[in-house]
Amino acid sequence: MYAVKRQMVMAAVGAMVMLVSSICFGSGIPDRITINSIQKYYDGVDFNHAAHINNLKDCGLCHHHTTGAQVSDPNCVRCHKNSGAQAVVSCKGCHSSTPFSPEELKRQKDQHPPIYHMDKVGLKGAYHLGCVGCHQKMGAPTGCEDCHKRNDSGNGIFHSGTYAPKTPGKAKSSHH
Amino acid sequence: MIDRRDFLKGCLACSVTAASISVVGKDAFAAGSFEGYPDAMGVLVDLTRCVGCRSCEAACNNEQKLPDPDLPFDDQSVFKEERRTTDKAYTVVNKYEIADKDTLFRKMQCNHCNEPACLTSCFVNAYTKTKEGAVIYNSKVCVGCRNCMIACPFNIPAYSYSSPTNPLIKKCIFCYDTRLKNGRPPACVEICPQQVMTFGHRSDLLAIGHERIKNDPAKYVNKVYGEKEVGGTSWMYLSSVDFDKVGLDNHMQNEPIISNVKDFLGMVPMVLSIWPALFTGIHLLATKNKGEHGDHDHEEGDQQ
Numbered sequence: 001m002y003a004v005k006r007q008m009v010m011a012a013v014g015a016m017v018m019l020v021s022s023i024c025f026g027s028g029i030p031d032r033i034t035i036n037s038i039q040k041y042y043d044g045v046d047f048n049h050a051a052h053i054n055n056l057k058d059c060g061l062c063h064h065h066t067t068g069a070q071v072s073d074p075n076c077v078r079c080h081k082n083s084g085a086q087a088v089v090s091c092k093g094c095h096s097s098t099p100f101s102p103e104e105l106k107r108q109k110d111q112h113p114p115i116y117h118m119d120k121v122g123l124k125g126a127y128h129l130g131c132v133g134c135h136q137k138m139g140a141p142t143g144c145e146d147c148h149k150r151n152d153s154g155n156g157i158f159h160s161g162t163y164a165p166k167t168p169g170k171a172k173s174s175h176h
Numbered sequence: 177m178i179d180r181r182d183f184l185k186g187c188l189a190c191s192v193t194a195a196s197i198s199v200v201g202k203d204a205f206a207a208g209s210f211e212g213y214p215d216a217m218g219v220l221v222d223l224t225r226c227v228g229c230r231s232c233e234a235a236c237n238n239e240q241k242l243p244d245p246d247l248p249f250d251d252q253s254v255f256k257e258e259r260r261t262t263d264k265a266y267t268v269v270n271k272y273e274i275a276d277k278d279t280l281f282r283k284m285q286c287n288h289c290n291e292p293a294c295l296t297s298c299f300v301n302a303y304t305k306t307k308e309g310a311v312i313y314n315s316k317v318c319v320g321c322r323n324c325m326i327a328c329p330f331n332i333p334a335y336s337y338s339s340p341t342n343p344l345i346k347k348c349i350f351c352y353d354t355r356l357k358n359g360r361p362p363a364c365v366e367i368c369p370q371q372v373m374t375f376g377h378r379s380d381l382l383a384i385g386h387e388r389i390k391n392d393p394a395k396y397v398n399k400v401y402g403e404k405e406v407g408g409t410s411w412m413y414l415s416s417v418d419f420d421k422v423g424l425d426n427h428m429q430n431e432p433i434i435s436n437v438k439d440f441l442g443m444v445p446m447v448l449s450i451w452p453a454l455f456t457g458i459h460l461l462a463t464k465n466k467g468e469h470g471d472h473d474h475e476e477g478d479q480q
């Protein structure tokens with residue numbers, strides 16, 4: 001009898017803890033996030049996190065299983081159906097900004113178990129595949145400069161703007 | 177203009193008769209016997225991810241110090257016609273409108289074959305397949321004969337006319353000098369916003385490719401293009417539509433082109449070794465009497 005009571009108390013406490021933690025998480029959610037990992041060619045993105053939360057409601061669409069929300073991605077469900085909220089939820093916490101460095105390639109290969117995180121995209125890929133993919137579906141803007149303005153060195157590498165070819169077509173006159 | 181591949185086929189047809197005599201002994205070399213170097217790197221290109229932004233073209237131009245482009249790299253009007261690689265652009269992105277499917281884009285560049293036809297066809301040995309997987313060339317020894325242009329099954333090597341005194345073949349080198357040999361990914365791979373290209377060990381990429389297909393069979397056609405084609409390539413492709421529809425020959429032979437070219441080239445040394453003998457023979461016959469006499473005199477002279 002006593003044991004049953006204790007279990008009930010524990011369950012209640014557990015539920016409380018989960019509630020509280022989700023509330024705590026709630027207070028820790030940033031409204032705006034500056035994404036500036038590729039400032040080499042583009043200005044940073046001032047990302048309106050709050051607006052996206054309001055529109056989408058489902059944290060798992062971007063954060064997979066990490067926020068403890070109901071997981072929909074069948075790939076994640078295989079292991080993370082009940083794995084709960086994780087300490088790290090930010091994109092850059094898991095997605096490497098140098099996904100193809102020798103160290104990162106080795107780390108991906110050596111991980112245990114070596115199954116579902118083998119093909120994890122890098123940070124830039126995660127942003128673009130996630131953002132552009134969803135924007136396409138939702139009819140939201142998808143042009144490069146709809147989200148981030150290209151800076152001067154970006155124009156340089158693209159030979160655009162002030163760096164545009166002066167005499168277009170001239171080089172074409174060589175035989176092909 | 178005669179299509180280059182038809183020309184190659186013609187050459188091969190000619191060589192088949194001659195080569196069939198010796199073909200038996202060559203089976204040991206044939207069909208994908210060489211899986212590539214064990215540590216070879218590669219790139220898995222997922223066409224379903226590409227948005228046609230042409231950043232990869234810009235990055236390649238910058239990395240390889242190529243001449244200024246005719247149009248800015250953000251100019252989308254280039255998609256009006258299908259382009260190929262040139263001496264000024266080692267990679268180009270083409271757009272393919274697929275009926276009742278989405279538009280697809282495909283970046284093309286050298287696929288860095290495991291057994292490159294360009295390498296085999298080059299009689300001055302300008303080409304090297306490095307242990308990292310890159311097919312590179314030494315422009316100092318290139319004589320501009322363009323055998324490799326004809327041999328390449330993917331139409332990649334381009335010919336530079338910019339210098340009449342030093343005509344050269346030019347193509348993607350997997351960023352070997354500046355990046356690959358130091359373990360770094362190519363410039364085009366690194367700049368791509370969509371991570372269309374996954375860089376890694378070729379064997380791992382094959383596993384990743386097949387896993388992506390398995391996880392989403394409705395999205396992908398069930399094939400990793402380049403796994404077997406022409407004996408396997410370092411750059412491989414995943415697609416949501418038949419590869420023919422995005423400019424990749426879906427009926428490419430699995431045997432390396434090298435097997436055909438080898439037979440064809442087998443004739444070259446034969447020609448080189450037989451002709452001198454032949455001409456010497458003719459010369460000897462033509463000058464028989466005079467020669468015999470002269471030689472005889474000479475021999476006699478020697479004996480004395």
Ligand code: SF4
Nearest residue numbers: 236348350351362364
């Ligand atoms: S690997 Fe290097 S040389 Fe080849 S297309 Fe990419 S950037 Fe250009």
Ligand code: SF4
Nearest residue numbers: 226227229230232368
């Ligand atoms: S950079 Fe990537 S997304 Fe852009 S065109 Fe090249 S392959 Fe496609």
